[in-house]
Amino acid sequence: MSNLKYALYTGCTARESTPELLSSTMAVAKKLGIELILLDEASCCGASHLQDFDDFLSLVLNARNICYAEKLGLDMVTICNTCQLNSAMTKERLDSDPELKAKVNEKLAEVGLEYKGTSRVRHFQYALIEDYGLDNLSAKVEKPLSHFNIAPFYGCHNIRPSELHHEVNGGENPYAPTSLDDLIEALEGNSVDYESKNKCCGFHVDLQAPKTSNALSGTALVDAIDNNADLMVTPCPLCQLNMDLKQDSAGKQLGREIDLPVLHLPQMIALALGCSAEEIGLKFNVTKATELI
Amino acid sequence: MGNKKEITIKAFRFNAETDYLPYYKTYKMEVGRDELILDLLNRVKWEHDGSFSYRRSCRHGICGACAITVNGKATLACKQNAMDLVELFGDELIFEPQSKKRAVKDMIIDKGDFWEKHAAVKPYVVADVDPNPSSESTMSQEQVEQFLDADYCIQCGACHYACPVVEVNEEYFGPAAFAAAYRFSVDPRDNASKDRLEATAEMGPGVWDCVKCFECAEACPKDVNPIEKITKLHNMQFEQGVAKRNVATKHAEGFIRSIKKFGYLDEQDIVLYSEGLGVVKHLSEAFKMIKAGKVHPFDVMKKKMPRSKNLDEIQKLIEISQKNEL
Numbered sequence: 249m250s251n252l253k254y255a256l257y258t259g260c261t262a263r264e265s266t267p268e269l270l271s272s273t274m275a276v277a278k279k280l281g282i283e284l285i286l287l288d289e290a291s292c293c294g295a296s297h298l299q300d301f302d303d304f305l306s307l308v309l310n311a312r313n314i315c316y317a318e319k320l321g322l323d324m325v326t327i328c329n330t331c332q333l334n335s336a337m338t339k340e341r342l343d344s345d346p347e348l349k350a351k352v353n354e355k356l357a358e359v360g361l362e363y364k365g366t367s368r369v370r371h372f373q374y375a376l377i378e379d380y381g382l383d384n385l386s387a388k389v390e391k392p393l394s395h396f397n398i399a400p401f402y403g404c405h406n407i408r409p410s411e412l413h414h415e416v417n418g419g420e421n422p423y424a425p426t427s428l429d430d431l432i433e434a435l436e437g438n439s440v441d442y443e444s445k446n447k448c449c450g451f452h453v454d455l456q457a458p459k460t461s462n463a464l465s466g467t468a469l470v471d472a473i474d475n476n477a478d479l480m481v482t483p484c485p486l487c488q489l490n491m492d493l494k495q496d497s498a499g500k501q502l503g504r505e506i507d508l509p510v511l512h513l514p515q516m517i518a519l520a521l522g523c524s525a526e527e528i529g530l531k532f533n534v535t536k537a538t539e540l541i
Numbered sequence: 542m543g544n545k546k547e548i549t550i551k552a553f554r555f556n557a558e559t560d561y562l563p564y565y566k567t568y569k570m571e572v573g574r575d576e577l578i579l580d581l582l583n584r585v586k587w588e589h590d591g592s593f594s595y596r597r598s599c600r601h602g603i604c605g606a607c608a609i610t611v612n613g614k615a616t617l618a619c620k621q622n623a624m625d626l627v628e629l630f631g632d633e634l635i636f637e638p639q640s641k642k643r644a645v646k647d648m649i650i651d652k653g654d655f656w657e658k659h660a661a662v663k664p665y666v667v668a669d670v671d672p673n674p675s676s677e678s679t680m681s682q683e684q685v686e687q688f689l690d691a692d693y694c695i696q697c698g699a700c701h702y703a704c705p706v707v708e709v710n711e712e713y714f715g716p717a718a719f720a721a722a723y724r725f726s727v728d729p730r731d732n733a734s735k736d737r738l739e740a741t742a743e744m745g746p747g748v749w750d751c752v753k754c755f756e757c758a759e760a761c762p763k764d765v766n767p768i769e770k771i772t773k774l775h776n777m778q779f780e781q782g783v784a785k786r787n788v789a790t791k792h793a794e795g796f797i798r799s800i801k802k803f804g805y806l807d808e809q810d811i812v813l814y815s816e817g818l819g820v821v822k823h824l825s826e827a828f829k830m831i832k833a834g835k836v837h838p839f840d841v842m843k844k845k846m847p848r849s850k851n852l853d854e855i856q857k858l859i860e861i862s863q864k865n866e867l
Contacts, residue, residue: 260806263847265835289850291804294796296753300775301793302865308858309800355862359854408755409766421629422759423614443613448705448754455815456789457750458822463709464752493826534833 252379253283255317255324255367259331260292261485268529269485272514273327273372275527279518280380280388287324289316293334295486296452307348308355310338311363315356323368325375327514329484332371333405336412339369370416371406373483373513377427378418382434390522393437396479396540398516399472399508400428400439401491402446403484422446428481428513435520442475444468451490459501465491466498469506479540483513492534509537545571548627552585552593553637555644563644565635566590572623579607579618582636582648595648602762605697609648610637615699615760639702654707655698658714662740664721667733684729691724691770693763700757700767712746716757716767719748723770726777738783741774748774749789779865786867791815794867801856804849809836 262270277284290313292298294306314335317324326332342349343365353362370378376385407413407422414420420427425446429439450464469491472480482488492510499506510533511519518528519540530537547569555563568589572581579597586593596606600619607618612630626634636648643650700716701707707715714722722741726734741747748771757767775793778784792815799807813820830836837845849855 260808260847263805264808265830267835289854291849291855292796292800292806295806297793298796298800299772301779301790301796301867302863303772303776304864305797305859305862308862309855312854312858355858358861359851359857361854404754404756409758423612424630448752448756450705450752452753453706453750455792455812456744456787457710460706460709460750460752464705493829496825532833532835534829534835 251281251283252375253285253322254372254375255287255320255322256284256372257287257290257313257317257324257326257331257335259326259328259485260295261489262327266485266489266512266532268515268532269327269488269512271527271529272512272518272523275523276514276517276521279521279523280376280385282380284325285320285322287313287316289313293328293331295330296334299334304351306334307338307341308352310334311342311352312356312359312361314339314367314369315361315363317367317369318364321366323370323375325370325372327372327483328486329371329403329405330486332369333412335369336416339365340412368416371483373406373427373431374417376517377431382430385431385517386434386436389435389520391520393432393435393516393520396437397440397476398432398437399442399475399477399480400425400432400445401449401468401472401480401482401487401510402428403482403487404448406483407446428483431513431517432481435517437516437520440472440475440477442471442477444471449487449490451486454490454494458497461490462494462498462501465494466502466504466506469495469498469508470502470504473506473508477508479509479511479537481511481513481516485512488512495535507535509533509535509540511537511540545573546624546627546632548572548623549633550581550585551633551635552647553635553641553644554593554647556647557645563641572627574624576623577619578609578611578616578621578623578626578636581623581634582607582609582618585636594646603695605695608639608697608699608762610639610702611635613637615639615703615762617697617699617762620762639698640708650702652698654711655696655701655715655717658701658718659696659721662714662718662722662725662737663733664718664725666725666728666731667736668730669732670730678730680729687727688724689766689769689773690763691720691765694720694724694765695763697762699760699762700765703756703760705754705756706750706752710745710750713750714741714746716751716771719751719774720765720767720770723773726774735781735783738774738777738781742778742783742785744787744789748778749787776865779867784867788815788817788819790867797859797863801859803843803846804852804855805847807843807846 432439450461
């Protein structure tokens with residue numbers, strides 16, 4: 249395995265309410281000999297909400313983030329589906345529209361930056377699969393996950409819109425995605441097949457429409473539980489937060505008891521690779537998951 | 542013609558007049574490379590069971606009548622090659638109506654909710670038109686491009702019934718109605734743009750209830766990309782001063798507060814700022830987060846908040862690039 253090296257765009261959540269996402273990502277990279285350079289200059293991606301308020305400003309800020317990966321001469325990897333969406337969408341819009349790119353670069357020039365479009369933008373999940381390879385990952389497993397039924401929850405912004413992502417997500421079919429199932433199998437876990445795996449968790453309306461959010465997250469959690477899942481895993485910290493934190497309110501709304509640990513993807517990989525409890529950070533999961541170690 | 546392949550079709554069957562519950566029937570058939578899903582619907586009816594019911598009309602991807610789902614994927618039957626779906630999903634294709642709970646007979650659904658919501662956004666040009674015009678009403682290329690292909694919508698309902706919010710929130714307009722609202726609001730001849738913006742800004746039925754799942758963009762057989770128009774409607778609320786201060790608009794605008802200060806989003810501040818006094822309803826979750834060590838309630842000086850390097854660049858870019866206000 250030649251040295252894999254990426255610029256890591258952490259997003260906000262991994263540096264705030266889900267520190268376990270960052271620590272487990274770094275731990276996995278260390279175990280696999282992948283070098284991750286933190287993009288400390290980067291700002292928030294706007295999470296699709298700043299985009300609703302001021303589309304142009306959000307383009308400028310996202311382009312700036314990518315500039316710093318370009319300056320390092322590295323491809324960018326993300327660890328949040330929504331960061332991935334907004335970074336990739338910015339890249340796609342600027343790369344396909346020279347006029348828009350010029351307008352954005354006019355602003356960036358004021359702070360001495362230029363967006364060129366030279367770095368690929370991928371979610372770390374797909375960089376692992378594409379560049380490191382599942383067979384190589386399998387070979388590194390120290391603690392097989394064979395005693396767990398694991399429900400993969402893909403998260404919208406890694407799989408839709410498929411046209412935007414298909415070159416950086418292995419051409420995943422949004423109606424029948426397989427990459428997370430493959431990852432679970434590579435770690436010798438049993439992947440759970442259930443209808444909600446590619447559905448929305450409702451995170452983005454949690455403030456203004458909590459009923460919608462609870463209905464969507466609750467339905468997916470219950471679906472996983474009814475298909476004998478012991479835990480759920482997701483590459484998106486926003487899905488993770490919504491589904492880990494709000495099990496009581498979702499359960500109340502659906503009239504069901506919901507109690508299912510929800511892990512970040514790198515937490516699951518770190519478990520299988522035998523990383524330390526500190527690195528995996530299960531103490532930060534709200535729905536009790538510490539007994540998984 | 543290429544090689545034929547033996548496949549199984551599992552079709553949703555239900556007759557609201559006689560059946561208590563729906564059931565599935567399977568049909569085996571050899572399918573050729575050039576057959577469409579509509580051909581397979583026809584063959585189920587013509588070769589297997591004459592009572593099998595579905596809507597069809599133009600066969601040219603224009604009338605929108607034959608939209609169903611295949612293995613959960615929104616599908617306009619007359620436009621979709623069958624073998625492409627076999628390659629995607631394997632040898633078993635599952636035919637279902639767009640919305641099972643609205644099924645009337647087999648693939649046919651009651652689309653009343655779709656039409657009602659579509660009509661409610663005034664999907665037509667509202668203008669006083671001279672009945673005896675002396676010249677043509679023309680539009681520049683630039684003005685036409687503003688439509689962003691929204692006028693290609695054929696009202697098939699694929700996006701509407703693929704939308705998870707439509708499923709759980711009965712008053713929600715849905716992506717097709719929003720795309721129409723956008724299309725007519727940017728029409729230079731139209732005078733009802735403000736009405737549409739106000740209607741689609743309402744909490745509950747309006748665009749703020751969109752979960753941003755992109756199911757609509759994926760489902761559309763005409764590449765209308767409804768969520769792009771939903772984002773446009775959001776932006777237009779601020780550009781045209783229609784946006785009211787509420788939890789959703791403050792949530793969108795509030796990102797700038799944090800980004801200016803830290804580069805990152807201040808996750809606690811955005812909830813406090815957006816909710817105002819309504820923040821009390823988040824107390825039990827806040828407590829859980831504190832208990833797990835995810836948030837730091839006494840960090841008044843924000844020492845635990847991360848800060849982007851070169852924050853001055855971010856502040857400058859906001860200053861020179863921000864276009865909208867709340």
